[in-house]
Amino acid sequence: MLERSRPLSPFLHYRWQYTNTLSILHRASGILLAGGFGLLVYWLTALANGPVAYTRASRVLSHPSFKGLLALGLLAFAYHLCNGIRHLLWDAGFGLERREARRSGWGVVTATVLIVVLVGCVVVFGSRGVS
Amino acid sequence: MRRSSALGRVLGNGSAKHGVDNWWVQRVTALALVPLGVWFGVSLLLFPRFDYGTLTQWINHGWNAVLLVALVLVIARHSYLGVRVVVEDYVHPPGARMVTLLVLQFAHVLIAVMGVLAVLKVALGNATFGDSA
Numbered sequence: 319m320l321e322r323s324r325p326l327s328p329f330l331h332y333r334w335q336y337t338n339t340l341s342i343l344h345r346a347s348g349i350l351l352a353g354g355f356g357l358l359v360y361w362l363t364a365l366a367n368g369p370v371a372y373t374r375a376s377r378v379l380s381h382p383s384f385k386g387l388l389a390l391g392l393l394a395f396a397y398h399l400c401n402g403i404r405h406l407l408w409d410a411g412f413g414l415e416r417r418e419a420r421r422s423g424w425g426v427v428t429a430t431v432l433i434v435v436l437v438g439c440v441v442v443f444g445s446r447g448v449s
Numbered sequence: 450m451r452r453s454s455a456l457g458r459v460l461g462n463g464s465a466k467h468g469v470d471n472w473w474v475q476r477v478t479a480l481a482l483v484p485l486g487v488w489f490g491v492s493l494l495l496f497p498r499f500d501y502g503t504l505t506q507w508i509n510h511g512w513n514a515v516l517l518v519a520l521v522l523v524i525a526r527h528s529y530l531g532v533r534v535v536v537e538d539y540v541h542p543p544g545a546r547m548v549t550l551l552v553l554q555f556a557h558v559l560i561a562v563m564g565v566l567a568v569l570k571v572a573l574g575n576a577t578f579g580d581s582a
Contacts, residue, residue: 345535352528359521359564365508366567369501376499399486402479409476440494 340423344401347394354391389438396433400426471530478527485520505571514572518565525561529554 357379364375378384404422407413413422492513496503508514532553540546 345531348528348531349535352532355524355528356560358524359560359567362517362521362564362567362571365501365504366570372501372504395486395490399483403483406476406479406483437490437494444494 336420336423340401340426343397344405347398347401350391350394351398354394357391392437393430393434396437397426397430400429400433471533474526475530478523478530481519481523482527485516485523488516489520508568508571514568517568521561521564521568525557525564529557 361375361379364371379388404413404426407422408419413419492507496507508517533550536546536549536553540549
């Protein structure tokens with residue numbers, strides 16, 4: 319009985335919970351955004367290569383299959399930005415209590431959904447249309 | 450068994466003062482990317498159209514070229530440090546890990562240089578220094 323009440327090393331009793339889910343999502347979104355960096359430079363390079371090259375690149379980027387990827391990129395960007403701010407606040411020493419960390423975690427998820435919905439609305443219903 | 454003193458074992462291993470460099474740079478670049486990322490995202494949303502003229506004009510306007518070059522450089526640094534941590538956690542064989550990290554590092558430098566050069570080409574190609582309208 320005495321032994322059971324003592325704390326175990328983390329790897330002995332690890333179970334799935336919100337903290338590691340958010341942490342894994344931070345890494346996954348970060349890796350996706352690293353790919354997005356390549357896409358950003360591809361776009362800039364096309365712009366530097368003149369109107370013809372740029373039009374060709376625009377056609378590639380506005381292809382339906384790419385639109386899904388760009389939407390995923392938006393989700394990754396919004397989440398990584400919000401959760402990144404949460405990490406920076408932790409590094410500064412704020413919000414480390416379990417209750418606060420749980421609340422900020424839900425705050426990050428809420429903010430991410432809000433940003434994605436808001437940007438999605440601007441893109442879909444905006445005056446310039448989807449292009 | 451090594452027959453050396455405690456001092457002898459640590460001499461030549463280098464100073465421990467630079468141990469947190471990567472950790473610190475990761476945070477500094479993250480902090481810089483908050484305003485830069487928001488600026489870039491909002492800029493994308495505010496474009497009336499995504500055509501060649503609109504975008505080259507935008508790059509040539511005010512601070513946009515400066516911020517865009519900063520964005521590319523800071524993303525490259527932040528991104529490399531980020532993927533490096535992931536590779537170090539999941540790629541265990543020393544050889545494969547080294548090769549993966551080298552490939553990723555070269556790729557990040559190359560892509561960053563391409564991005565900077567592209568922005569500079571657009572910005573300097575139509576450069577209007579001073580009062581020329």
